[in-house]
Amino acid sequence: MKIFLLEDDFALNDSIKDMLEFEGFEVDSFYDGQVALENISKDYELYILDIFVPNLNGILLLEKIKLANKDSVVFIMSANIDISTIKEAYNKGCDDYLKKPFNIQELLFKLKKFNKNSDIFRFDDDILFDMKSKKIIHNNKEIELTKNERNFLHLLICNQGKCVNYSLIENVVYDGDFKTLDAIRSLIKRLRKKLPKEIIFNNLEEGYYIK
Template sequence: MKKIFLLEDDYSLNETIRFMLNKNGFIVDSFYNGEKAFEHILGEYSLYILDINVPNIDGLTILEKIKTTNPNSKVIIISANIDIDKITQAYEKDCDDYIKKPFDIEEFRLKIRKITNSFDIIQLDSNVSFNMKNRILYENNQEITLTKSEKILLYLLLNNKGEMITHHQIEEFVYLGVAKTSTAIRTLIKRVRQKLPKDTILNILDEGYYIK
């Protein structure tokens, strides 16, 4: 089941969006406070929905952190703010859509569905595929066992296909910010490589890893 991260400080709107998403089969982690949200942004979310003007830490700061850790994360900004500078900043920080309040909840649902359905199955070769929604690796339609860390790492690499993922990003996304030695990360990479077609995960010495 797909997970969505929601930051909206208006209690009524937060509840309305969360109810709509739950009704449509999504799991929702919702927050009303920017600081609390910032503490929990590292996760396997199909989509982030962020209001800009929230208490303590604003949505644009959180957007920047999300995109630094996992560049291809999908983020929708919702805001009553019509300041063109704020809108420009949101797009410069690589948000995927900007929706001005008030908005029609049904139109919003369709936008969310379009983004979250944009990818589910990624084919690694003719026999091997990875289900991004369920985090399951298949070979000839048989599930290949992955540990939780292996699933998260593979998701991170495939979600950022063609882009280098650094050791720091792996620490942030896979291990939720817990520092790991280079040896530990290399060991994790090695385990995942052994379950994938040859040369699926490539590396740039002392910089990071990527999937073409």
């Protein structure tokens, strides 16, 4: 999971980032609200925002994130316990609110719960893959795939950012049955034709990956 962190307290920012990276999350951290705004991207699966940061507060940033992608998951953290502020955060679409000071383990528990229950992988804002049903959705419409095509996409997602070699494709997609390189390449060529944009990339002769 790739996480976007906005916290202007350098020590707390470093502590959260270190703890999350130790647990295997990928984290990009920011200290300034305006800089954070300029780095909003569809690549992030979760945003963690402090409210009171320089130049643009977390509530305004939350609103802009949700306007860009209403399905973005955003956690707000703040020492402000005023009920009107908490209400405003939820009204703007925040998915959880952590009151400072909090134990960093509390944040980890929430993230792990979210990660465990997240069955939707986003290739893009309008291209989704349901990890349970292995269905791919484009603009709310299912793209018809064969069993092997679904299994191949699932394999790529489970190894996001890593190259999936031909041997692994053979073992997972084809249950260990021998397949020639041409057969595997034909599968991927057919799949690419069904997809609305390029999401599968080659790594020379080594295999395939998604970003």
